[in-house]
Every structure is written in structure tokens, then in C-alpha cells.
Amino acid sequence: MDTEDTQPTNQLQSDDLYFPYQSLSINIYPSMICIHTSDVTSTETLVIDSKTGELSVIPHFAPEEELTEVIVVDALYGFVELEGGMFIVVIKSKDFVGDLAGDHVYRISDVQFIPCRNIDKGGYSKREKLVRDLLESGDFYFSYTRDLTNTIARLSSRADGNSNGFVYSQIEDRFFWNRSMLSEFERNKWYRFVVPVIRGFFQVIADSFDFCVISRRSKYRAGTRYRTRGADQNGDVANYVETEQILYTFNSISSFVQIRGSIPLMWEQYGRKYTPVPKINSESSLNQKVLNYHFQEQLRIYDHIICVSLLDTNGIEKELASSFKNYVQNEENNYIGYIEFDFHHVTRGNNMKKANKIVTQNEDLLQDIGWTLIEKDNIASHQKMVIRTNCLDCLDRTNLVQSLFARWVIRKQLQSLNINIDKKFNKLFKSVWADNGDFVSRQYAGTRALKGDYTRTGKTTTKGLMRDGVNSMSRYMINNFKDKARQMAIDLLLGNYKYSTEDDEYLYAQGIWSESHYRSMETCISKMEEIWHEEYLVNQWYMYFISGKKNRTKERVLILSNKSLYHIYLQKRGAREVKSWKRLPLGNLLGIQIGRYSKNRNAMVIFLNAGNFIEEYLYTSLDYEIEPLNYIRSQIQNSVETNFGKEHPFLYIQRPIKKKKNFTIHDRTCYETLQDSVTDDSSYTILPLGNSIRNEESESSDSGSIEDTQSESSESSQSSVEETIENIEQYQVPNPLVKRRSSNEFRKSNQIFGERGKFSLGIQRKKN
Numbered sequence: 001m002d003t004e005d006t007q008p009t010n011q012l013q014s015d016d017l018y019f020p021y022q023s024l025s026i027n028i029y030p031s032m033i034c035i036h037t038s039d040v041t042s043t044e045t046l047v048i049d050s051k052t053g054e055l056s057v058i059p060h061f062a063p064e065e066e067l068t069e070v071i072v073v074d075a076l077y078g079f080v081e082l083e084g085g086m087f088i089v090v091i092k093s094k095d096f097v098g099d100l101a102g103d104h105v106y107r108i109s110d111v112q113f114i115p116c117r118n119i120d121k122g123g124y125s126k127r128e129k130l131v132r133d134l135l136e137s138g139d140f141y142f143s144y145t146r147d148l149t150n151t152i153a154r155l156s157s158r159a160d161g162n163s164n165g166f167v168y169s170q171i172e173d174r175f176f177w178n179r180s181m182l183s184e185f186e187r188n189k190w191y192r193f194v195v196p197v198i199r200g201f202f203q204v205i206a207d208s209f210d211f212c213v214i215s216r217r218s219k220y221r222a223g224t225r226y227r228t229r230g231a232d233q234n235g236d237v238a239n240y241v242e243t244e245q246i247l248y249t250f251n252s253i254s255s256f257v258q259i260r261g262s263i264p265l266m267w268e269q270y271g272r273k274y275t276p277v278p279k280i281n282s283e284s285s286l287n288q289k290v291l292n293y294h295f296q297e298q299l300r301i302y303d304h305i306i307c308v309s310l311l312d313t314n315g316i317e318k319e320l321a322s323s324f325k326n327y328v329q330n331e332e333n334n335y336i337g338y339i340e341f342d343f344h345h346v347t348r349g350n351n352m353k354k355a356n357k358i359v360t361q362n363e364d365l366l367q368d369i370g371w372t373l374i375e376k377d378n379i380a381s382h383q384k385m386v387i388r389t390n391c392l393d394c395l396d397r398t399n400l401v402q403s404l405f406a407r408w409v410i411r412k413q414l415q416s417l418n419i420n421i422d423k424k425f426n427k428l429f430k431s432v433w434a435d436n437g438d439f440v441s442r443q444y445a446g447t448r449a450l451k452g453d454y455t456r457t458g459k460t461t462t463k464g465l466m467r468d469g470v471n472s473m474s475r476y477m478i479n480n481f482k483d484k485a486r487q488m489a490i491d492l493l494l495g496n497y498k499y500s501t502e503d504d505e506y507l508y509a510q511g512i513w514s515e516s517h518y519r520s521m522e523t524c525i526s527k528m529e530e531i532w533h534e535e536y537l538v539n540q541w542y543m544y545f546i547s548g549k550k551n552r553t554k555e556r557v558l559i560l561s562n563k564s565l566y567h568i569y570l571q572k573r574g575a576r577e578v579k580s581w582k583r584l585p586l587g588n589l590l591g592i593q594i595g596r597y598s599k600n601r602n603a604m605v606i607f608l609n610a611g612n613f614i615e616e617y618l619y620t621s622l623d624y625e626i627e628p629l630n631y632i633r634s635q636i637q638n639s640v641e642t643n644f645g646k647e648h649p650f651l652y653i654q655r656p657i658k659k660k661k662n663f664t665i666h667d668r669t670c671y672e673t674l675q676d677s678v679t680d681d682s683s684y685t686i687l688p689l690g691n692s693i694r695n696e697e698s699e700s701s702d703s704g705s706i707e708d709t710q711s712e713s714s715e716s717s718q719s720s721v722e723e724t725i726e727n728i729e730q731y732q733v734p735n736p737l738v739k740r741r742s743s744n745e746f747r748k749s750n751q752i753f754g755e756r757g758k759f760s761l762g763i764q765r766k767k768n
Helices: 126-135 152-156 179-188 284-302 315-331 352-360 363-369 396-416 423-445 452-457 462-481 483-494 501-510 515-531 626-644 668-678 696-705 715-727 743-753
Strands: 024-028 032-037 044-049 055-059 069-073 075-082 085-100 103-115 140-142 198-206 210-217 241-248 252-260 305-309 336-340 372-375 378-381 386-390 537-547 552-561 564-570 578-585 589-596 602-609 614-621 651-654 684-686 763-765
Touching: 024 085, 055 179, 069 085, 069 103, 075 103, 075 126, 075 179, 075 483, 085 126, 085 140, 085 198, 085 210, 103 126, 103 198, 126 483, 152 252, 152 372, 198 423, 210 423, 241 396, 252 284, 252 396, 284 305, 284 315, 284 386, 305 315, 315 336, 352 363, 352 396, 363 396, 386 396, 396 423, 396 452, 423 452, 423 515, 452 462, 462 537, 515 537, 515 552, 515 564, 515 578, 537 626, 552 614, 552 626, 589 626, 602 626, 614 626
Parallel strands: 252 386, 305 336, 305 386, 589 651
Antiparallel strands: 024 032, 024 069, 032 044, 044 055, 075 085, 085 103, 103 140, 140 198, 198 210, 210 241, 241 252, 252 372, 372 378, 537 552, 537 614, 552 564, 564 578, 589 602, 602 614, 684 763
16 A cells, blocks of 8 residues: 555644544454544544555545454554564553643553454464563553653753643653654654653652652663663663652642663673672773763753762772772763762661761752752743762662652752641652652562662661562572563563574573563562561562362462461452452461472472361462472471471471372371371371372382481371271372373362362361
8 A cells, every 4th residue: 555645634743742642443354454543533544454564544434344353442552573473562451540730641551462464373472472561560651641751841841832742853762662663653754643651650649739750761771680781882871760750739840850870881790699790891992982972962961960879889899889980080071970979888787867968968969959940831940960870780779869869859849839748748758769669670670679668668677678688589580580581571672672593492491470470479569568567578479379170370479478478369460459368377387398290390389287177289480490499498498497496397398299190299207297287186087198108119119208307106196097098998099299190080089079180188077
């Protein structure tokens, strides 16, 4: 279809003000896809040829074909090329997150991929799942009426002075995440189909005045923690985020902007050490050139930069800190300032209150920096400088210090407006900045920010220290073993990805650990912390829970506190609401069993004394390896021993589960241990899982692989077991930790347990 002959007459120019279409109807026909708008004043229809994939915009028309499907969507995100060809990515649903001066802001909650050509899609590809999970991670925001890529100051500098709507040529490219997926629209000036999307954070608090924090993550050198460090040859740095704090009153708007970003030198960190040593490129001229490129661009945007380095002046960060300082000083630019603040040294002993020194020591500078103030649609004052804060990751220390600067500014702003700060607002202010830190940290490192308890509450707590330890260990695991898939998703979304067979093998072997998994865990932790009083987080895991008649795997979050395990169910992965949860007290844990579940999977069973019976919870890890299960088991056992001492009857068995008929890893020692743990309540009968536990050959061949948890058992317990065996010897029950292989086995298991596929230790209440 000839694009030039079908252009609408009312074509927009790049400098024209426009408002995107707010709802689209996608009509799918055998030979084409027609995208209609809900705007009654518009005559534009976007047409995609299903044979060639070509795009065109023509006046409304009705093809003489049978309509096969209609999909109503909120907006177009763009086009992405995957294994099956080109796909339209549409925003299927959105969540309202706040009102910014009358402009509604939304978060992407659900996306859909529609093939542009007539192809057999053959189900979701691994790469499509990667991109989908990233877009549904809760980190992407848009508005139909406000350009979220620009600050208040940049919007106010428009020629028309209007901050509403979009001017395509003035959309800030650094934060326009879907621009590369809309190149055809930009070339043909189909701007009304374009809704700019940012990645970052947005939260607004409405009171007698509106308070908002918005963070915009740069799409340049975007990636994950250990895969993107330092700067590239263009001067773009990793983890670059612009954060704007906005204060709206009835007659004024105040804006304070800060930025963060990795040290603008060519350096990296790699290796499996807990904290790898940063390695700086030895070519000094290249580093100086890269730093020059970086600051030339920053000065073009912000006029004057104050660098605040929070790096350690000793230890593994020393070389990077001194190199950054020297290169900045070599720049000899009066518009670049430098402040060195060894955060860890100042706050040694975990005394976070001393971090306020960076504010008290630089109050005059902060006063000179000021903020942008707009009164009655006129710019009353400009922010003269922008603070560029960094530590090694530009996460934890950086967020805490940025929140301190922001708090000083908001106090001055409210004082100038004769508004008093009450305790309620002070608490909300801290909470918003802590949430901002968590979002920025999760996007880059995979976990919440460390030191978040001080940002959120103004004090350091035991609970917060425990969470920092958990998050720090989680970062190590995620950054070393899971970040390849996350990096692939970002590169696919930005058009930077290059296909390779190695990636195909990786995705097939490892499965996918995505952004939605992190959001699910954060949702669950937040829910638990709302109800906890004397409990605190020890660790958390995303697991496959196996249950039901057909041994189905269901995704669950397992949270370990100092007193309990929590088995948590969400409506779907990435949901922001917990559907249900169950508390498993550590004092009731009887044991953990680890072994092979199937050809590719290892399993972990948690046994719990539930009063009149023993409950079982069977889990596998997302990557099917046994080592994560061993780590989880050790964490749970350590918590049990810390609370109840080593004398607590806690059993741990680890041995391979062989696929033999009627073979079970539960041996006599296991039963007797559990019988002792349940106490002498006569309502219990132990049912052995098959005659194999009486087989002398089986016992002798496997006895060496069982941990010696109890060397001897009482004669009474042994006779009880033997008596029970004689009573039910005719039943043959398959191993509960291997897949059932025949209908006969199913029928026989049902005779004892009543429900096929139900994993039971075989302890039932006696019938009277």
C-alpha cells in the first residue's frame, strides 16, 4: 500500500502541540489489521498489511472482508521483532496512579502482542515472555495529557508556555523508552498514535497541597547491576536517573531536580566474589574523553553540575573515588563542582544520623542552588544547579542522601509559603522517598534498596538490618545468576538485542526469572510487614508449589521470618494484592526432605505438625537446581535452632529419589522421629508408604546416604510401626515425590489417601 498516496490532509508537524488518542479499536481481518480511534473528530485509520507488514494511515473505511477479531486497547506501545516476526505491542490495561495538576498518570499493567503478519505463532516465545514481564513489572508510566519525560522547568520553557499536551520535537529522548519501537510513526509524522512511556517511579500525595516524586530512568546504557557499569564511549552512564520533586499549591508550582548515575569512566566489576573489585580502564586519555562527553551533555541540559561522591576513600572503592576526583579536577570547568563525602566512614557504627552532615555542611550551597518556582503561569525563579549524586551502585547511599537534600528543600519551600510541616506529612514524605529508592534499586539490582529503614522511619532498626542482609545476599544471587535474562529483556525492548543460539540454549535451560517475580515478592513482603509486630524478615523465595490431583506446579512466594514461614498466594504473578496466605510456625516444623522429583527437577518437602495430622508442602525452585533448595533448607533450619535450640526435633534427609516401584525415601528412622515429634497422642497412626521399608536389601543399600539425625529409636515406637505395617501390608503406595506412572498406582494410592496426587506423609487420624 503506497504510504504517500494515503496520507491524511491534517498531518501534524514535529513542533505542533498534540494529544494522543486515548482508546483504540484493533480490527483484525484476514488480509489486514485496522486500528481505529475513539476520537469522533479523527478520520485516521492505521492499516497494517498482513502479507507484507507495511503500515499506512488512511481515512476511515470498512474492508469487504469478514472481521475475525476486535481488540480494544488503551494505547500502542510500539513494534518489536521477535522469533516469529514483527509484533504490535499494545497496552491492554492500565492502573491509575495519581493526578498531577489535573493530568491523570497511569501505570502499564497488562500488554498484548499481536502478530503483524499471518503466521502461526505457536504459543508464547521465551523472548516475548521476557519483554512482556518487563513491561508488566509496574515500572512503566504514561499520560494522555502531560509529557512525563520533561521536568516542570523544561515544560515551562515551551514557546507557547503550555505544559499540557505533547510537542514531539521536545519530548526528552533520554526517557522516551518506546521511541525506538515507533520509528515508522515518527518518520511519517503519525504522532497522535504515539504515547510516550517512561520507566522509573511516580507517586503523588494529595492534601492541602500536592506533593509528587517522579523518577525517570534513562534508556541509554540501560541494564542490570553487574552487566552495565560506568560509561560507554559516548559518555552515557549506567543507572542514570533524573528525580524531580514537585510541590503544587493553589497558586504556585515548585520543582527540585536531582540526578544520579554511575561514575563516568570506563570501568567494570566482574567475578563471583561477594564484592568484586572495580577494574578501571588503564587508558587515561580514553577515560578523560568519556568523562568530557558525559559532562558536556549534562551541562547542555542543566547548565551547572555539583558532583557529590559518596564512595569510600579506602578499601576497594579507593581507586575509583580518587580517579573520578582527579578526572573532574582535570576538566577545569567552573560549571562543574565536586564534593567528597565518605558515607561509610562518616556513618561508621551504623550511625545513620551522621549522614545529615552532608546537608549541614552544604546549606549555603543548597540555598544558592534553589528550585524552579512558577507563580501564576510565570517563572519566578530557576533552579541554578543540579546535584549529581553517586556511590558505587548509585542506589542505597545515593537514595538516602538525595532524600536528605530533598527534605531540606521541601522545608524551605513550605516555609516560604507559610505552611507548617506536620507529623503526618513528614511520615508520608519519608515513605515516598523510600518507595522511590526501592523502585530504582529493584530495576537495577533486583531487590529493594538497602538502608531503606532509615529513609522511611528516620532510624535504624534490627528489622531493617536483617532486611538489608537478606537483600544484599539476594542481590548477589540475582546479579550473578539471573541478570542475563533481565538484560536480554531490556535490550529487546530498546532494540539493542542481537540474536544468538547461546541465548536460546540459556533460556531453554534456565527458565525465566523476570521483573514480575521481584514485584510479587515485594508485594508479599509489604503485606506481611503490615501485620508483623515482633517478627522481621529473614529471607524470601519465589518457588513452584506442587499440589492438586495432577501434581500441578503453582507459583508461590515463601517468606521466612524469625518466627514463622509464610506460604503466600497471589492472584497472578506480579499482582499488587495478596489473595491469601498461610502461616507455618517454626515451632511446628518437623523436618525438611530434599531429593530428585523428576528428570529435571529437585524437590523440597516441608513437614509441619498441624495438630491432628501432618501437613506437607512440596516445592521446587524456578531453575530446578538442588543448591538453592539446600540453601533454603539451611536458612530455615538455622532459624529453628536460633529460636528453639538444637534439641528441637528437626529432621533433614537428603538423598536421591530413585524411580523404583514402591520405593520411598521415608525409612523407619524418619517415621520414628516424626512419631516422637507428634507426641504420644493416640489419635495418630503411621501408615508406611509401601512395603519397601521392610525390604532388607533396600534398607542396606540406602542406609549410607541418610543423615544420622537420630541414632536410636524407642522399642515401643518400632513395634508400633511394625504393627501398622502388618495391618495394611496389602496396600502398595507409590513414592510421593516421583510422578505416578500407572493407573494401578493411582488406584492403590487412592485407597489410602482418598485423593489422587495428594502428597501425604501417611499419618492419618484413627477411626473410632
